[in-house]
Every structure is written in C-alpha cells, then in structure tokens.
Amino acid sequence: MSDYxxxxxxxxxxxxxxTPPAIFAALDAExxxxxxxxxSAQNALCRRFITEEQNTLETDWSSLISGxxxxxxxxxxxxxxxxxxxxxxxxxEKHNIGCVMLLNADTSVGWFLDAIATAHEVRFITxxxxxxxxxxxxxxxxxxxxxxxxxxWRPWPRTxxxxxxxxxxxxxxxxAKILAKREAA
Numbered sequence: 001m002s003d004y005x006x007x008x009x010x011x012x013x014x015x016x017x018x019t020p021p022a023i024f025a026a027l028d029a030e031x032x033x034x035x036x037x038x039x040s041a042q043n044a045l046c047r048r049f050i051t052e053e054q055n056t057l058e059t060d061w062s063s064l065i066s067g068x069x070x071x072x073x074x075x076x077x078x079x080x081x082x083x084x085x086x087x088x089x090x091x092x093e094k095h096n097i098g099c100v101m102l103l104n105a106d107t108s109v110g111w112f113l114d115a116i117a118t119a120h121e122v123r124f125i126t127x128x129x130x131x132x133x134x135x136x137x138x139x140x141x142x143x144x145x146x147x148x149x150x151x152x153w154r155p156w157p158r159t160x161x162x163x164x165x166x167x168x169x170x171x172x173x174x175x176a177k178i179l180a181k182r183e184a185a
Contacts, residue, residue: 017075017078017132017133017134017135018043018045018075018132018133018135018138019045019075019102019130019132019133020130020131020132020133020140020172020175021133021175021179022171022172022173022174022175022176022178022179023102023130023171023172023175024045024073024175025174025175025176025178025179026171026172026174026175026178027073027100027150027171027175028045028073028178029174029175029178031070031071031073031098031100032069032070032071033045033046033070033071033072033073033100034046034048034064034065034068034069034070034071034072035048035049035050035061035064035065035072035073036048036049036050036072036073036074037049037050037056037059037061037072037073037074037087037088037099038050038052038056038074038075038076038077038084039051040052042135043133043135045073046073048064048065050064056074056084056087057083057084057087060095061091061095061097062091062094062095062097065097070098071097071098071099071100071155072088072091072097072098072099072100073099073100074088074099074100074101074102075101075102076101076103078103078104081103081109081111082110082111082114084101085101085111085114085115085118085151086114088101088118088119088151088153089114089115089117089118089119089153091153092118092153092154092155092158093118096155096156097153097155098152098153098154098155099152099153100150100151100152100153101115101150101151101152102148102149102150103148103149103150103151104146104147104148104149105124105125105146105147105148105149106146115151116161117161118153118158119151119152119153119158119161120152120153120154120158120160120161120162121150121151121152121154121161121162121163121164122149122150122151122152122161122162122163122164123149123150123152123164123165123166124147124149124163124164124165124166125147125148125149125150125165125166125167125168125171126147126165126166126167126168127167127168127169127170128168128169129144129145129146129147129148129168130144130148130168131144132144150166
C-alpha cells in the first residue's frame with residue numbers, strides 16, 4: 001500500500017529524490033554515517049551503500065558495518081515507508097545498530113506509530129521545508145509540500161522515545177560550512 005499521495009513528480013522518479021548535501025553533512029558530523037541503506041550508485045551518500053537491487057529489507061546491515069563506529073543513514077522511498085521503519089527497528093533490536101531515517105513529518109500514518117514504539121528520538125525539522133535534489137537534474141527543487149523529521153534509533157537499549165526539534169536553517173548553515181571546508185582542503 002502506498003504512503004505517497006498528491007505528488008506531481010513522475011512515477012519513475014518519485015522515490016529517487018536525494019537528500020540536500022548540507023543537511024546530510026550536518027547530520028553526518030553528529031552521527032558519523034557508515035552505510036546508506038537506501039541508495040543507488042548515482043545518489044549514495046556513504047562509501048558503503050545498499051541499492052534497490054540488493055534490497056535493504058533483506059540485507060543484514062551488520063555484515064556491512066561490523067566493527068565500525070557510527071550509524072546507518074536512510075532516506076527511504078516515501079511511497080512505502082512502513083517496511084523500512086520495521087527494518088531499522090529490527091536491525092536495532094537484533095544488532096544494536098543505530099539508524100537515522102529522514103521522512104515526511106506525518107504523525108497521522110501507521111508507520112509513525114510503529115516508529116515511535118521502537119525509536120529513541122523523533123526530531124522534527126522546523127523553520128521550513130527541505131528542497132530535495134531532483135533525480136533528473138541533480139538540482140534542489142523548492143515547493144516541497146511536507147515538512148520533514150528524523151527518526152533516530154540509537155545503538156543502545158531503548159527506554160523511551162523523545163520528541164525534539166532542529167532548525168532547518170541552522171542545519172543547512174552548519175552543513176554548508178562543513179562542505180566549504182572540504183572543498184577548500
């Protein structure tokens with residue numbers, strides 16, 4: 001069943017939007033991502049990644065990040081989020097793997113209740129919507145009709161799910177500084 005409604009994006013590109021680089025850089029500085037668990041060779045944000053053909057829902061993440069510090073990054077296809085939330089929860093439960101998932105901020109859907117039953121934190125991105133990168137052009141596209149949130153599973157036992165916020169512009173500014181330093185080096 002699809003979770004995605006009201007999109008004007010062509011169906012073949014609908015699940016291919018890429019995370020804005022400054023947002024990823026800011027979050028990577030905090031979480032030190034080791035694996036992009038929902039990627040393609042064209043849009044992977046980590047050196048290690050799982051493609052659609054490799055099927056992250058059937059791949060054991062621990063075999064790809066064994067012994068490495070850090071988290072798994074996931075910007076899953078928004079057309080069917082539920083199985084990806086279940087996968088992150090299962091990997092966290094089974095292998096104590098931390099995962100940060102970027103999703104639409106929609107608390108009315110079933111997968112949100114599943115997420116808060118297993119995750120450690122929900123971090124709402126406030127102050128504006130993200131301009132994801134188009135799969136067709138590689139350029140940011142404004143006009144996103146939903147806000148975003150991060151669902152965070154930490155690599156330790158869960159006691160509760162905390163709700164927090166982070167300012168979009170603060171994340172973008174911090175990430176842009178990181179990217180500028182990398183380019184200057």
